[in-house]
Amino acid sequence: MSQDSALYVGKVKHTRTEPLQHSFTYRVFYGLFDIDRLKNLDRKHRWFSVGRFNLMSFYESDYGPADGRPLRPWVEQTMEGAGVDLEGGRILLLTFPRILGFVFNPLSIWYCYGPSGDLRGVIHEVRNTFGDRHSYVVSVDREGMNHSFDKRLHVSPFNAMDHRYEFSLTEPGTRLSVSINQSGKDGARLRAGMALSRVAFTDSQIIKVFFSHPLVTLKVVSAIHLEALKLWIKGAKFHRRPDPASNSITVVGSERAAV
Numbered sequence: 268m269s270q271d272s273a274l275y276v277g278k279v280k281h282t283r284t285e286p287l288q289h290s291f292t293y294r295v296f297y298g299l300f301d302i303d304r305l306k307n308l309d310r311k312h313r314w315f316s317v318g319r320f321n322l323m324s325f326y327e328s329d330y331g332p333a334d335g336r337p338l339r340p341w342v343e344q345t346m347e348g349a350g351v352d353l354e355g356g357r358i359l360l361l362t363f364p365r366i367l368g369f370v371f372n373p374l375s376i377w378y379c380y381g382p383s384g385d386l387r388g389v390i391h392e393v394r395n396t397f398g399d400r401h402s403y404v405v406s407v408d409r410e411g412m413n414h415s416f417d418k419r420l421h422v423s424p425f426n427a428m429d430h431r432y433e434f435s436l437t438e439p440g441t442r443l444s445v446s447i448n449q450s451g452k453d454g455a456r457l458r459a460g461m462a463l464s465r466v467a468f469t470d471s472q473i474i475k476v477f478f479s480h481p482l483v484t485l486k487v488v489s490a491i492h493l494e495a496l497k498l499w500i501k502g503a504k505f506h507r508r509p510d511p512a513s514n515s516i517t518v519v520g521s522e523r524a525a526v
Contacts, residue, residue, distance in 0.1 A: 271301035277463035298364040314473040324365040351388040356380035
């Protein structure tokens with residue numbers, strides 16, 4: 268087992284408060300990957316591969332520049348845009364791995380450390396079902412683990428773009444939690460969060476989570492569309508998808524954005 272990579276199992280919950288009530292909960296599991304030790308994980312585990320089809324797999328082309336290049340340079344350059352120098356420290360990624368070749372990640376979180384193990388920055392990499400993506404870059408020194416920023420990516424057709432997120436999260440440990448509040452001009456609109464527990468990254472655990480959470484990422488996509496249908500039936504206001512922002516990276520706490 269890698270020292271830093273792990274699996275996290277738990278639940279994700281969404282609660283819409285305005286203009287109508289709606290909530291749902293589903294079970295999930297995530298992978299936490301040390302991006303400098305991916306090849307080592309590949310060599311050690313029968314049911315996990317990097318860049319190849321397997322029961323569980325990780326493709327570098329699913330993240331960052333999305334072109335298959337090594338991810339560390341992209342993360343370091345992105346954090347430098349927020350004034351953060353990682354000095355070669357660890358980079359951990361919390362994300363859904365591919366299961367039988369398929370994945371969809373509404374939210375992946377990069378935890379970026381300095382050489383002494385101090386958390387220096389976080390990147391929230393957000394995707395929608397239209398294939399768009401946006402990354403919100405946070406300097407932990409300035410913004411902490413509780414931070415807020417304006418919405419830059421159209422995620423749900425039932426949420427307007429003039430909203431703001433408030434994030435509260437913990438570092439990966441025995442437990443891991445993320446809480447997201449979304450608000451508009453008239454107050455709170457949506458609460459989302461996940462509460463996860465760490466388990467070892469082993470072949471036996473890969474098999475266990477595969478059968479206890481069958482086709483988890485396909486289930487997430489199905490749930491997104493099913494809950495959207497329920498909202499439409501309830502009469503939620505529909506917002507057309509705007510053109511994606513020309514800048515795909517927003518530095519939290521700064522008005523400037525970088526491509």
